[in-house]
Each structure stands twice: as C-alpha cells, then as structure tokens.
Amino acid sequence: MTELLLSSEQMARMEATYAEMADAYSLVAAELGFSCDGCADNCCDSYFLHHTYVEWAYLWQGFSELEAGAQADILGRCRDYVAGCQMAEARQERPQLMCPLNREGLCVLYKHRLLVCRTHGVPAVMRFPNGQIRHFLGCFRCQEIVTSRFAGTESAPHVERTPHLSQLLQLENELCLYKRASLPKVKKTIAEMLLAGAPSY
Ligand code: SF4
Ligand code: SF4
Numbered sequence: 001m002t003e004l005l006l007s008s009e010q011m012a013r014m015e016a017t018y019a020e021m022a023d024a025y026s027l028v029a030a031e032l033g034f035s036c037d038g039c040a041d042n043c044c045d046s047y048f049l050h051h052t053y054v055e056w057a058y059l060w061q062g063f064s065e066l067e068a069g070a071q072a073d074i075l076g077r078c079r080d081y082v083a084g085c086q087m088a089e090a091r092q093e094r095p096q097l098m099c100p101l102n103r104e105g106l107c108v109l110y111k112h113r114l115l116v117c118r119t120h121g122v123p124a125v126m127r128f129p130n131g132q133i134r135h136f137l138g139c140f141r142c143q144e145i146v147t148s149r150f151a152g153t154e155s156a157p158h159v160e161r162t163p164h165l166s167q168l169l170q171l172e173n174e175l176c177l178y179k180r181a182s183l184p185k186v187k188k189t190i191a192e193m194l195l196a197g198a199p200s201y
Contacts (some may be wrong), residue, residue: 059112136161
C-alpha cells in the first residue's frame, strides 16, 4: 500500500493557493458587504462529500500533527458522525450533523480545512475547458444581498475559482503520480477521511 503524502514543497504550493483563494474571497465579501458575523446558522453542520486526494492529504497532515489525546477525541467524534449519517440516510433524510472538527464554533484544523469550507459563502464562477460555465450562488445570506443589489448573480461580484482549482488539480495529479484516473474515486465526508487514515492506494 502506498500512502499519498504531500511533500513540503507541495504543501507550500497548496498553502499559497489557499491564500490566493482567501484573498479573492475577502475581496468579493468586502465588495458585497458580506460577512458571517451574527449569522444564526453554522455551515459546519452541512453535509458535504469531498473528492480530492490532495485535500485529504492536507487534512491528514494537520491531523497527524495533533497530540494523541486530541486525535482520539476527534476519531471518536468521527465514528459518532458516521453513525449519525447512516441513521439519517436510513430515514431517507440528508444528514445534518456538526462536523467532528468543530469545537464551540471553531475549527480544530482551521489551517487544514477543506476547499468547500473556504469557498462557501460568496458567489463564484468556474469555467471548464469545454466552455461550460458553472455559477455558485453563495450561501443563503449572501444570496439575499446579491438579489437586493444586483440584477443577477452574473453581474454581482464573484470569485473566479478556475485558476485556484487548476492549481489544486495540478497538485492532485502530482500527488497521484499522474495515475488519478486509475485510482478509486474519492467521495468521503471529513469523518470518513480521518477514519480511513492517510490517503493511499
Ligand atoms: S457562510 Fe453564510 S450561512 Fe454560513 S455561517 Fe457564513 S453567513 Fe452563515
Ligand atoms: S473542517 Fe472545519 S471549517 Fe470545515 S466543516 Fe469542519 S469544522 Fe467547519
């Protein structure tokens, strides 16, 4: 079994990409006058599946740096989370459980959190090589701002996700030694990633 672990050089590039994403997000949030301050919701209980080895490896890197007691606590929460998801799905419901990395509203692995944790909120656009364009509307609070001030999401300030995702895709290909297409597809919650250990094939 080969573990897929990021080199320090790859981690530095990943952090640079995440920093660019944060800057782009902040700029759009400022233009819209949007922030999470005072929101009664908490997006950390949203059910998301994650799809890249590179995000998994970076999350795992952060987890592996925690002390043993903290790791055991998180893994216990991950088991509860997975069991809770299974019960919800058995009831034909979409799971809505607090992320096992959230402690009193704060992310235990904030630096290592995943893409969706960093991008949800403000509108964004992604352009595909075939010319297709995908619009992301942002969270419900941001959508209220957009609809009250702009004719449509296309005319509202938005993050251009394409260059950031291209950089992550390049890292994904390098991490997978350009065998990504032949590896099992990643489709996991954060809890499932951490319970599975380091990404490997
Ligand atoms: S992203 Fe939106 S819904 Fe989520 S916490 Fe922030 S303001 Fe609330
Ligand atoms: S990884 Fe952190 S930011 Fe993302 S859902 Fe979990 S607690 Fe929230």
